[in-house]
């Protein structure tokens with residue numbers, strides 16, 4: 001069902017991973033692995049607060065364990081609507097921390113040397129490679145993971161089948177409850193994932209009501225061991241009994257293990273767990289170790305007591321079961337919510353040991369609200385302010401802050417880092433370098449070199465033509481021969497406006513004493529004609545006459561006007577400009593999100609459709625933000641635009657003259673956004 | 677007993693005042709001394725080795741080999757790693773700083789440059805033919821940053837690491853690491869030369885705001901010819917080949933045995949280079 005699961009450190013080291021198919025394994029080892037895509041395209045861009053990330057048919061879900069800087073990732077085929085992934089992530093997160101906390105603490109410390117003199121930390125560790133034998137340390141994890149996964153899969157399967165078979169008969173619940181469950185049966189196929197999980201949650205709570213009673217009875221008899229789910233009618237449901245700690249030499253356990261087939265079950269799971277624990281934690285001992293052993297003992301007792309008793313009443317796990325089922329039970333009870341109790345106590349324990357404070361959701365709530373408000377005052381779109389701040393919060397929960405740092409300052413620091421990351425371009429913004437590179441390397445097929453083309457797109461009245469002229473001026477100053485293609489064949493006056501600009505620019509360049517200067521020409525075909533065609537002709541003309549750069553001016557259009565958006569996509573698909581530049585106003589607030597999302601999507605979708613869908617459509621490559629001088633420090637639009645597209649702001653227009661074109665300095669924008 | 681009180685006050689007050697003043701001054705002086713001392717110390721002591729390079733070049737794999745004695749599988753780093761590496765024959769332990777190579781994060785290296793004893797720029801030689809332009813852009817930024825350090829700060833040594841040389845095949849006359857070194861040198865020198873030429877062409881880029889008004893240098897060479905690492909003005913450049921064998925969990929035990937010895941040889945030159953740093 002799953003394709004890949006991994007547990008890794010934010011610094012990049014993978015502690016444990018498993019691929020479930022050979023294809024997934026090959027993919028996981030490559031640079032294009034789902035985890036890498038998740039990090040590069042979502043996490044680094046501040047999309048941490050999102051629920052799910054889709055890539056190449058995969059759905060990827062993740063969770064952070066910030067106290068250990070770990071990321072837990074699960075990738076599965078998107079068409080499978082797996083309902084248990086959140087539970088799985090929470091369960092493995094809790095268990096992994098419980099089992100390996102001392103080792104993880106040492107490991108994280110080894111990646112946070114303050115100076116080369118903090119060798120003390122490293123020295124206090126037992127020396128030798130054996131200590132860092134990650135495989136041995138995490139050996140016991142494979143089995144635990146299998147158990148968790150099997151348990152949750154079985155649980156999900158039983159939930160599915162219990163919904164298919166008459167639930168009223170199957171579950172000992174009052175009939176009143178069933179009315180809400182029944183409708184899901186008819187619309188089974190059609191319900192979306194959310195609806196399914198809602199129903200599941202609803203059902204869980206109902207079933208739990210029954211289960212608790214059953215367990216109460218059973219628990220006294222057999223040491224409180226969990227039991228499977230069975231229907232009263234005795235249907236042969238898959239045995240979803242959760243035998244998590246039953247591995248010590250039990251028949252059923254070995255069957256389970258063989259199915260997974262990665263290693264033969266050892267003599268005793270317990271022994272191996274104990275072994276791994278002691279071998280890894282020579283430096284740290286404490287309560288946790290005792291706790292863990294207690295739990296294991298309890299669990300194995302439970303197993304012994306369970307022998308022979310096959311009275312399956314319910315799939316719910318008891319409170320007194322082993323560690324695995326206990327954890328599962330807790331995650332099951334709080335669907336979608338992090339497992340508070342265990343994590344909370346562990347967290348505070350951690351804090352007490354080391355001094356300082358562990359940040360909780362509660363701590364962050366007020367500061368999150370203030371900072372969202374603050375960003376919105378800076379004209380960041382509401383949606384973006386929410387997502388950015390929530391993302392930062394997600395990265396902070398569980399983190400320990402020093403005794404002298406306030407929550408506010410640590411949040412602001414993290415926010416600053418995140419904003420810097422979002423605003424810093426992921427591709428080069430050196431347009432001049434790109435132009436020179438293209439001009440220096442002619443296509444091998446033709447001896448004629450092709451010009452560098454830029455298309456300027458955007459909504460009406462944002463200053464496309466004016467700023468295109470500024471870019472043109474800059475290019476001319478750099479001695480390039482520029483052709484402007486007047487492809488706004490829609491708005492009356494558009495062509496004339498460009499004519500004026502070209503005349504001005506020509507005059508300016510003619511005044512310059514430099515003989516080897518740049519120049520500009522206008523390519524126009526009047527109004528009403530097909531813009532894509534004119535652009536094509538212009539590029540051909542530019543090629544013949546050895547122009548260096550073609551700037552394509554397009555008609556402004558509203559993002560909701562589908563025919564016009566399609567026309568724009570056609571222009572892009574036919575002419576494949578080197579850069580598609582979205583021109584937007586710095587004044588734009590919440591609208592920014594809608595504009596950019598729709599422009600980007602329309603360009604991608606429609607230009608891909610033109611090529612038969614085989615080629616991925618082209619989106620926006622960068623932005624030019626106009627009227628920058630009018631917003632003072634309310635520079636939020638810069639953040640909104642970069643966040644939505646993931647693309648850089650190439651230029652900002654900041655005045656009325658041709659020289660009023662600047663590049664952005666990320667640090668300045670971040671400072672302005674954070675300034676009070 | 678009531679009468680002497682004013683006297684006591686009149687005498688004691690100035691005394692205590694002056695003594696507390698002295699104490700305060702001494703305290704402040706001590707603070708300043710400590711501050712200056714730590715500043716001096718931190719300036720003089722360059723104790724870091726920076727590992728830079730493009731994303732997926734192999735930086736974290738190298739770090740984990742140095743620290744944990746075997747290369748862990750990795751994914752794109754989200755944050756910088758700082759580890760202490762104490763090689764048996766090294767003059768001292770070094771702090772190795774692995775800065776993520778993603779373009780959105782790689783600029784963070786500037787923060788660590790002042791304490792850097794050495795900069796190791798890792799290049800994935802199996803893809804450098806394709807990514808030459810992007811790698812050169814990144815390297816150019818690093819070279820520029822190194823040459824723009826204020827004179828009071830020690831200039832870090834530069835090592836170019838032709839990494840993943842296990843993915844190249846050795847030729848009749850040279851081993852795979854040698855092939856890797858040649859490839860890296862040829863491609864990056866060519867790409868850096870292109871950058872130098874395009875900038876040196878007359879006026880260069882016409883200023884656009886603050887960012888571009890400062891022309892990016894760092895590519896000056898001693899000779900008049902094209903860019904050569906051997907003639908770089910910023911200092912000596914060492915280029916060596918390397919590779920690690922990543923310890924993936926799906927390998928058999930036999931393969932694992934082999935891995936142990938390979939790691940030794942794959943990073944041997946890098947280790948030796950670190951060991952001679954002082």
Ligand SMILES: Nc1nc2c(ncn2[C@@H]2O[C@H](COP(=O)(O)OP(=O)(O)OP(=O)(O)O)[C@@H](O)[C@H]2O)c(=O)[nH]1
Pocket residue numbers: 012029030031729730731732733734735736737738749750751752753754775776777778839840841842843918919920921922
């Ligand atoms: N064949 C081969 N693969 C290597 C070698 N070194 C690293 N790799 C692989 O290259 C990939 C990238 O290595 P990383 O160490 O994560 O790269 P990085 O430079 O840290 O990348 P960022 O963290 O994104 O900056 C991983 O899949 C490694 O397993 C090598 O010497 N040979």
Ligand SMILES: [Mg+2]
Pocket residue numbers: 011012735736737750751752753774776777
């Ligand atoms: Mg890395």
